[in-house]
Amino acid sequence: MTDLALPLVAVEALLPRVGDDRLRIVDCRFTLTDPAAGRRAYDRGHLPGAVYLSLDDDLSAAEGPGRHPLPHPGVFAARLGEVGIGNDHTVVAYDDAGDAYASRLWWMLRSLGHSRAGVLDGGWPAWLAAGGAVSDEPAAHPRADFAAPAEWTGTVDRAQLGLMLGEVTLVDARAGDRYRGEVEPYDPVAGHIPTAHSLPYADNLDDGGRFLPLPVLRTRFAHIDEPIVVYCGSGVTACHDILAMELAGIDDALLYPGSWSDWSRAGGAVETGPDPHGFHDV
Numbered sequence: 001m002t003d004l005a006l007p008l009v010a011v012e013a014l015l016p017r018v019g020d021d022r023l024r025i026v027d028c029r030f031t032l033t034d035p036a037a038g039r040r041a042y043d044r045g046h047l048p049g050a051v052y053l054s055l056d057d058d059l060s061a062a063e064g065p066g067r068h069p070l071p072h073p074g075v076f077a078a079r080l081g082e083v084g085i086g087n088d089h090t091v092v093a094y095d096d097a098g099d100a101y102a103s104r105l106w107w108m109l110r111s112l113g114h115s116r117a118g119v120l121d122g123g124w125p126a127w128l129a130a131g132g133a134v135s136d137e138p139a140a141h142p143r144a145d146f147a148a149p150a151e152w153t154g155t156v157d158r159a160q161l162g163l164m165l166g167e168v169t170l171v172d173a174r175a176g177d178r179y180r181g182e183v184e185p186y187d188p189v190a191g192h193i194p195t196a197h198s199l200p201y202a203d204n205l206d207d208g209g210r211f212l213p214l215p216v217l218r219t220r221f222a223h224i225d226e227p228i229v230v231y232c233g234s235g236v237t238a239c240h241d242i243l244a245m246e247l248a249g250i251d252d253a254l255l256y257p258g259s260w261s262d263w264s265r266a267g268g269a270v271e272t273g274p275d276p277h278g279f280h281d282v
Contacts, residue, residue, distance in 0.1 A: 006118035007106055008211055008247060009092050011130045014120060018048050018133065024085045024141065025050040026093045028059075028101040029124065032186070038095075045134040047094065047127060051083040051141065055236065059104050066258035066265075067186065067234035070152055073112060077148035084141025087114065094120035094127070098209045100201065100237050107239035107255065111155070112148045119243065122210040155255050156229055158262055165195050169225050171253075173201040173232040173241040174260065181272030186233055189264040191272040193231065198275040201232070201240035217248040226252065231259040 004013055004023075017023055027050045029038035035056050042052040053059060058079050060068040071079075085091060091109060093102035102119040109117040120127065128134070156164065172179045172192050179198040184190035192198070203220070206212055212220070221244070228250065232238040235257035242253045256262075264270070 004090060004092075004118075006090070006116065007110075007243060008121050009118045010121055011126045011132065014092060014127075015130065015132060022088070022090055023049075024083075024089045024091050026083075026085075026091060026102075026105060027052045027124075028055070028093050028095045028105055029097070030055040030095065030101045038101075041096070043136065043138075045136050048133050048135040049139050049141075050094075050135075051085075051139045053079075053083070053105060055101050055104065059101075059108065064258075065158065066262035068236055068257075068261075070108070070155075070235070070257050073148040073150060073152060076108065077112070077146040080146040081144050084139070084144050086144030086146050089144070090116040090118075092118050092120055094123040096124040098202065098205045098240075099123055099211075099243075100240055103239040103243045104236045107242060108152075111152045111255075113153075122208065125209060152257075154252075155257055157256070158258055158266060158268065161193075161229060161256055161263075162268070164229065165193070168227045168229050168254075170196040171199050171224070171228060171230045171238075171241060172196040172260075173199060173230055173238045175200050175202065176274075178233070178260075180274055181270075187261050187264045189270055191264075191270040193260070193263055194269050194271045196231070196271075196275075197277055199241055201237040201244075204240060204244040211244065211247065214247055217244055221245055221248045221250060224250070226250070228253040229256055230254070231256040231263075233259055234261045235259045 031037040061071040093105040095101040099119040179192045181191035230238040
């Protein structure tokens with residue numbers, strides 16, 4: 001499937017590819033406050049041939065650092081194989097939240113060396129707006145083999161990050177009010193990791209929920225010096241910033257999977273207030 005542009009897939013490009021045996025579409029819809037909502041939405045209707053993977057059940061481990069710890073790569077690979085995703089498939093993920101959750105799957109595949117992965121620009125709303133077909137039949141793909149390395153790549157843990165502070169550009173992908181410590185809906189402490197800069201993932205999108213044009217994304221990230229570490233609340237929407245950075249030409253940003261949920265629960269140092277560099281205003 002060499003003619004399907006990755007990692008950002010336009011609805012118009014995907015429409016004629018539905019049903020291709022080399023393609024696997026993954027529905028990643030999810031709601032933090034109602035974890036079963038995504039599966040219910042999938043059962044009501046989804047892209048034809050799409051399988052459903054849950055952030056809680058499939059893209060996270062039951063235990064580990066933070067609220068959504070990464071599963072063991074072998075466990076994740078086995079789950080991919082169960083739903084029919086193999087190393088030879090092109091994978092396109094979507095959700096209904098600006099690709100906030102789809103980007104997590106994209107990052108996981110990328111981390112394991114699977115380069116044929118992307119997200120559907122605009123997700124479920126864009127698909128419906130384009131008149132794309134909808135199915136309520138669960139996908140039933142043959143079991144596949146997904147071979148994965150033993151470890152995730154492109155990550156740092158809490159101890160490593162603590163030693164790196166001041167030596168890396170640390171990016172916080174959460175909303176600005178959470179970064180500033182004005183609100184904290186999920187974790188016990190409000191604020192941000194010292195030295196972090198605010199680049200909310202939602203600002204990667206236009207008013208229609210699609211990624212900003214590439215020249216605009218390049219401008220958004222032009223001032224960032226490498227090396228870069230990105231975090232969010234629990235290692236999910238940070239992947240959205242990493243994807244946007246890759247679209248802008250920065251392809252080696254690291255993820256702190258435990259993110260604020262791990263850092264704050266472990267008693268890490270906390271700062272509050274606005275980003276002194278005003279990164280999100282650039």
